[in-house]
Amino acid sequence: MSLALDLALCGLILCVALGAVVGRGVFRSVIFFITYGLLLAIGWARLGAKDVALAEAAIGAGLTGVLLLTAHGRLRRMSVERAPRVGPNPMAATTGIAVALALGWAWFALPAPTAPDLAAALPLTGMGNPVTGVLLHFRAWDTLLESIVLLAALLGVWMLARDVDWHAPLGLRYHARPGGVLASFGRLLPPIGLSFGSYLVWAGADGTGGAFQGGTVLAAVVLVAMMAGVLPPPRVAQGGLRAALVVGPGVFLLSGLLAVALGMGFLTLPPAVAKPATLIIEVALTVSIAVTLAVLVIGPPDDKEPVR
Amino acid sequence: MTALVIVLALPLAGALAVIALPVRAAVPVALSATALTALSALVLAASVWQGGPVTLMVGGWQPPLGIALQADGLAAALIVMSALVVGAVAMAAWFEMAAARAGPRAAFGFWPLMLLLWGALNAVYVSRDLFNLYVGLELLSLAAVALVAISGTAQALVAALRYMIFALAGSLLYLAGVVLVYAGHGTLDIGLLSARSPAPGDALALGLMTAGLLAKTALFPFHVWLPPAHASAPAPASALLSALVPKASFLILIRLWFEAMPELASTAALLMLAGLGAIAVIWGGVLALVQSRLKLIVAYSTVAQLGYMFLVFPLAGGDGSAQPWAAGAWTGAMFQALSHGLAKAAMFLVAGICIAAVGSDRLGDLRGLARALPMTGFAFALAAITLMGLPPSGGFTAKYLLMTSAFAAGQWPWALVLAGGGLLAAAYLYRPLAALFTRDARLPVHPVARAWQGVPLALAALAVLLGLLSAAPFDLLQIGRPEPAVEGL
Numbered sequence: 001m002s003l004a005l006d007l008a009l010c011g012l013i014l015c016v017a018l019g020a021v022v023g024r025g026v027f028r029s030v031i032f033f034i035t036y037g038l039l040l041a042i043g044w045a046r047l048g049a050k051d052v053a054l055a056e057a058a059i060g061a062g063l064t065g066v067l068l069l070t071a072h073g074r075l076r077r078m079s080v081e082r083a084p085r086v087g088p089n090p091m092a093a094t095t096g097i098a099v100a101l102a103l104g105w106a107w108f109a110l111p112a113p114t115a116p117d118l119a120a121a122l123p124l125t126g127m128g129n130p131v132t133g134v135l136l137h138f139r140a141w142d143t144l145l146e147s148i149v150l151l152a153a154l155l156g157v158w159m160l161a162r163d164v165d166w167h168a169p170l171g172l173r174y175h176a177r178p179g180g181v182l183a184s185f186g187r188l189l190p191p192i193g194l195s196f197g198s199y200l201v202w203a204g205a206d207g208t209g210g211a212f213q214g215g216t217v218l219a220a221v222v223l224v225a226m227m228a229g230v231l232p233p234p235r236v237a238q239g240g241l242r243a244a245l246v247v248g249p250g251v252f253l254l255s256g257l258l259a260v261a262l263g264m265g266f267l268t269l270p271p272a273v274a275k276p277a278t279l280i281i282e283v284a285l286t287v288s289i290a291v292t293l294a295v296l297v298i299g300p301p302d303d304k305e306p307v308r
Numbered sequence: 309m310t311a312l313v314i315v316l317a318l319p320l321a322g323a324l325a326v327i328a329l330p331v332r333a334a335v336p337v338a339l340s341a342t343a344l345t346a347l348s349a350l351v352l353a354a355s356v357w358q359g360g361p362v363t364l365m366v367g368g369w370q371p372p373l374g375i376a377l378q379a380d381g382l383a384a385a386l387i388v389m390s391a392l393v394v395g396a397v398a399m400a401a402w403f404e405m406a407a408a409r410a411g412p413r414a415a416f417g418f419w420p421l422m423l424l425l426w427g428a429l430n431a432v433y434v435s436r437d438l439f440n441l442y443v444g445l446e447l448l449s450l451a452a453v454a455l456v457a458i459s460g461t462a463q464a465l466v467a468a469l470r471y472m473i474f475a476l477a478g479s480l481l482y483l484a485g486v487v488l489v490y491a492g493h494g495t496l497d498i499g500l501l502s503a504r505s506p507a508p509g510d511a512l513a514l515g516l517m518t519a520g521l522l523a524k525t526a527l528f529p530f531h532v533w534l535p536p537a538h539a540s541a542p543a544p545a546s547a548l549l550s551a552l553v554p555k556a557s558f559l560i561l562i563r564l565w566f567e568a569m570p571e572l573a574s575t576a577a578l579l580m581l582a583g584l585g586a587i588a589v590i591w592g593g594v595l596a597l598v599q600s601r602l603k604l605i606v607a608y609s610t611v612a613q614l615g616y617m618f619l620v621f622p623l624a625g626g627d628g629s630a631q632p633w634a635a636g637a638w639t640g641a642m643f644q645a646l647s648h649g650l651a652k653a654a655m656f657l658v659a660g661i662c663i664a665a666v667g668s669d670r671l672g673d674l675r676g677l678a679r680a681l682p683m684t685g686f687a688f689a690l691a692a693i694t695l696m697g698l699p700p701s702g703g704f705t706a707k708y709l710l711m712t713s714a715f716a717a718g719q720w721p722w723a724l725v726l727a728g729g730g731l732l733a734a735a736y737l738y739r740p741l742a743a744l745f746t747r748d749a750r751l752p753v754h755p756v757a758r759a760w761q762g763v764p765l766a767l768a769a770l771a772v773l774l775g776l777l778s779a780a781p782f783d784l785l786q787i788g789r790p791e792p793a794v795e796g797l
Binding site: 099102105109110111114115116118121138139140141142145146148149151153155156158159160162163166167237239242243245246250253256257264265266267268269 | 447
C-alpha cells in the first residue's frame with residue numbers, strides 16, 4: 001500500500017516538474033511549480049524529514065508561489081501580453097539530464113551513508129531535536145552565515161529599486177476588496193498562523209520545528225496581513241524594520257563573541273546555559289527570518305499605482 | 309585565535325550595525341569596522357608567521373560533528389591581501405559612493421554589501437568544511453550580484469541577473485558534489501577526507517564540485533558573465549568583484565585538488581584545467597584588445613589573468629606534486645592571485661577616478677588625463693607593469709616562478725602561454741596608457757581630491773613591492789602548505 005503511494009507520489013512529482021518546465025504560458029508554469037512544491041513537501045514527510053517538509057511547503061510552495069504570481073501579475077500589468085518566447089535550451093537540457101543520470105548512478109553505487117553519531121554529543125546541547133542541535137550547536141557557524149545570506153538577498157532585492165522610489169513604502173500597493181476573500185482571510189489567518197508559528201519555534205527544541213520553520217510560517221502571516229491592507233507596508237528608512245532584520249543574526253553573533261570574551265571558544269554554548277541561550281537565539285532568529293522573508297517577497301520600494 | 313575570530317566576525321557585525329543604525333552613522337561605522345578588521349588581519353598573519361597555522365574548532369566541536377577553521381600561510385596571505393584591497397576600496401568609496409554623488413540607494417547599499425562580501429571571503433579562506441564553504445560561497449555570490457545591481461542601470465541589472473544565473477548553477481553543481489562526498493564518507497572535513505578510504509562516487513563528486521567552482525571563477529568557457537558584470541558595477545564594487553571574488557572559488561579548487569582528494573588528480577584532468585586556463589589567457593587578452601571602454605578592458609584582462617592561476621594544476625598537482633619544481637609552480641600561482649588582486653583593484657579605482665573627472669571611461673574621452681591627474685596616470689602605469697609581468701613587480705615574480713617550473717617540468721607549452729599572455733597584456737594595456745599620457749587633453753576635467761587619487765597609487769605600489777620584497781610573502785605561503793604526496797595512484 002505504502003509502496004503504491006510512494007510510487008504514485010514520485011510519478012506525480014516528475015509529471016508536475018515536467019509541466020512546470022515544458023508547459024506553455026507563465027501562469028500555467030507557476031501553478032505547476034506551486035503544486036510541485038507541495039508534492040515535494042509530502043515526499044519529504046514520507047521520508048521522515050518533517051522539518052524539511054515544513055520548510056519546503058512554506059518556502060517552496062507558499063512564499064515562492066506568492067512571489068511568482070506577483071511577478072506574473074506585474075508582467076501582465078506592464079502589458080507584456082505574450083510570455084517571452086523561450087526556445088528549447090539543448091545545453092541546459094543535456095546538462096540537467098547528465099547530472100540527473102550521474103546522481104542516479106551514485107545513488108545505486110554508493111553504500112548507505114554513515115552519519116556521525118550524535119548520541120554522545122546531543123545531550124550536551126540540551127536539545128532533544130537533533131536538527132536543532134545540529135543547526136544551533138554543532139554547525140552554528142553555518143546557521144549564522146545562512147541567516148546573514150537572507151539579509152544579503154534582501155539588500156540585493158532593495159538595490160533593484162528605482163532611485164526616485166527609494167523613500168516609498170516597500171512593494172506594490174495592494175487593494176483588497178472590502179468584504180472580499182483576501183480582506184476576510186487577512187483578518188482570519190494571522191491569529192491562527194501566529195499561534196502555529198510560535199508553537200513551531202517553541203517545540204523546535206525537542207520536536208519538529210525551529211526558527212526557520214516557525215519563521216516561514218510567521219512570514220506568511222505578515223505577508224497576508226500586508227496584502228489584505230491590515231498592516232501598512234514599511235519603508236526602508238524605518239528603524240523598527242531595520243532592527244527586526246538584524247536582531248537574529250546580531251544576537252547570534254554577539255552570543256558567539258560573548259563566549260570568546262568569557263574565555264570560551266567562538267560560538268560556544270556551555271551545557272549549563274545551552275537551553276535558555278538556544279531559546280533566546282531561536283526567538284531572535286525567528287523574528288529576523290519572518291520579517292526578512294516577508295519583505296523579500298513584497299519587493300523593493302515602489303511608487304506605482306495599486307495592483308488589483 | 310582571537311585575531312581569527314575578529315577577522316571573521318567583525319565585517320559581519322559591521323554590516324549588521326550599518327543596516328540597523330541611522331544612515332548618517334553608516335560611513336563612520338563601516339570605516340571603523342574596516343580599519344579594525346584590517347589590523348586584525350595583520351595580527352593574524354604575524355601569528356601564523358611566528359607560530360604556524362592557527363586552528364579554531366567552532367563551538368568547541370571537533371569534526372566530523374563540528375566545523376574546523378584554519379588559517380594557514382595561504383589563507384593568511386589572502387586575508388591580508390583582501391584587507392589591503394577592501395581598505396583601499398573603502399577609502400575610495402568614501403568619496404565615490406557618497407549619497408550626493410551616487411544617490412541614497414547606492415549609498416545605503418554599498419557599505420553593508422562590501423562588509424558582507426569581506427566577511428564571506430574571510431570565511432571561505434579559512435574554512436576546512438565543504439558545506440561551510442558552500443554557505444560562504446552563497447553569501448559571497450549574493451553580495452557580489454547585489455554590488456553589480458547597485459548602479460541601477462538596465463544594463464547593470466541584466467548583467468547582475470546573468471551573473472546570478474551562472475553563480476546559482478555553479479552553487480548547485482558544487483552542492484551536488486558535496487552531497488556525494490557526504491554520502492560516501494559521512495564527513496565534509498578536508499582533513500578527514502584526505503585520510504579517507506576511496507568510495508565509488510569520489511571522482512563524480514570532484515567533477516561536479518570542480519565544474520561548479522569553474523563557473524564561479526569565470527574560467528573559459530564560463531567567463532561570459534564576468535566582463536559585463538564587472539564593467540557595469542560602480543568602480544569600487546568592480547574592484548572588489550574582480551580582485552577578490554574569483555580568488556575564493558579558486559582557493560576551494562586548490563583545497564580540493566591538493567588537500568582533500570589529491571590522489572584523484574589524473575593527468576588528463578589536470579591538463580584540461582590548465583588548457584582552459586591557457587585559452588582564457590589568450591582569449592581574454594584578445595577580447596581586451598578590441599574594447600573601447602577602460603572598465604571593459606580591465607574586466608576582460610581579469611578573464612586572462614585568472615587563467616594563469618590554473619597552470620598550477622599540471623605543474624604542481626597529481627604526480628607532479630612530489631617533483632622539485634612543484635613548490636615553485638604552486639607559489640607562483642598564489643603570487644599571481646595576490647599581485648593580480650592588488651593591481652586589478654588599483655586599475656578599477658583608477659577607472660572610477662576617470663569617470664569622476666571626465667564623466668566617461670571611453671578611451672577617446674580619457675585622452676591627456678594624466679596631465680591633469682598625474683598621480684592617477686602613474687597608478688595605472690604601475691598596475692599595468694604588474695599585469696604585464698614586468699620586473700620588479702609581484703606579477704613578474706609569479707610568472708617567473710611559473711615559467712621556470714614549466715621548463716623544469718619539460719612542459720614548455722605553458723611557458724609559451726605565459727610569454728604570449730604577457731605580450732597581449734602589454735598590447736591591451738598600451739591603448740589606455742597611450743590615451744592617458746597623450747599631450748592633447750580632450751575634455752574639461754573636474755577636480756578629484758588628492759587623497760582619493762592616492763588610494764589606487766598605494767595599491768599599485770604594493771603590487772610592485774610584492775615583487776621587490778618577495779621573500780617574506782614567499783615564506784608565509786609555505787606555512788602549512790600541503791605535503792607533497794609520497795605516492796600517486
